[in-house]
């Protein structure tokens with residue numbers, strides 16, 4: 002296997018192991034400390050508001066080697082030192098940071114973080130990158146061997162983002178000034194100068210219509226409807242600028258919670274799951290229940306289709322780590338009747 006050594010040296014410790022051969026995974030494990038799956042953090046004891054942009058967490062401009070990605074929430078936490086400033090973090094650090102910095106409720110934080118970590122992170126080192134590969138991605142999907150990080154298209158990152166272009170247009174993770182201007186214009190036109198639910202509902206609809214019209218590969222299948230409406234609500238739920246204080250009280254899967262906000266935006270302009278077959282030709286996928294099915298469907302689809310597709314037959318330490326990570330993901334699903342799945346068995 003000596004010919005594989007250059008691969009191990011070049012392979013980032015935070016990169017997903019999906020699409021590697023069994024021999025490459027074995028070599029990666031031989032050459033790195035096995036950390037494996039670790040338990041998630043619990044909720045904050047004190048969820049009252051507090052200054053977040055404090056003297057211990059100054060903004061520092063990211064350096065050339067620091068990774069940033071498609072999520073303004075995580076980018077900000079890294080640039081203020083709530084996450085490692087290089088943008089490489091454990092899922093535990095991410096949950097702690099979104100709780101500490103934004104008062105995101107524990108189970109929603111775990112659900113979103115483990116949903117991302119299982120497909121975009123490294124189950125052996127327990128690390129993930131909040132961005133991914135640097136550089137433009139281009140209209141043609143990159144070969145599977147270089148996927149990794151939150152920039153990876155089609156696993157968590159998706160089309161019709163608020164201020165990021167679609168993958169098809171070449172850069173799905175950089176902040177886009179033109180789209181941000183649309184964000185400001187919608188806030189002025191529909192929100193009286195504020196980004197509120199009226200502005201969010203119209204902007205979300207406009208972003209979807211724009212992608213339908215121009216992106217021949219536009220895809221809006223679960224979990225993207227939930228994450229698209231969710232990301233449109235997040236600035237209202239978690240961000241307010243005065244000296245940046247985090248919100249009073251945790252916010253997430255409870256009532257009122259993210260589900261209520263997503264429904265308000267969706268009901269303003271309902272759209273069924275589907276995909277484009279050529280620009281302007283949106284074709285429905287009636288087998289996808291979309292938002293109506295809630296977090297249980299997202300969990301089931303993510304485990305049975307996405308994770309199993311990425312890791313069809315993991316072995317040894319990798320199998321064990323994935324099994325434990327999937328259990329953590331399940332425990333965060335706020336759905337009492339949701340059936341737990343064991344794609345990699347229950348023990349060795």
Ligand code: HEM
Nearest residue numbers: 071072074099113117151158159162163164165232235239
């Ligand atoms: C809990 C861990 C989190 C993870 C793993 C995560 C991940 C992501 C990812 C992958 C995207 C890209 C989705 C797309 O294709 O548009 C995204 C977008 C976004 N996230 Fe997060 N996120 C997290 C928490 C947060 C928090 C706490 C906030 C708010 C404070 C936030 C605000 C946003 C917003 C506003 C967008 C839309 C970006 C845009 O303008 O296009 N996220 N997030």
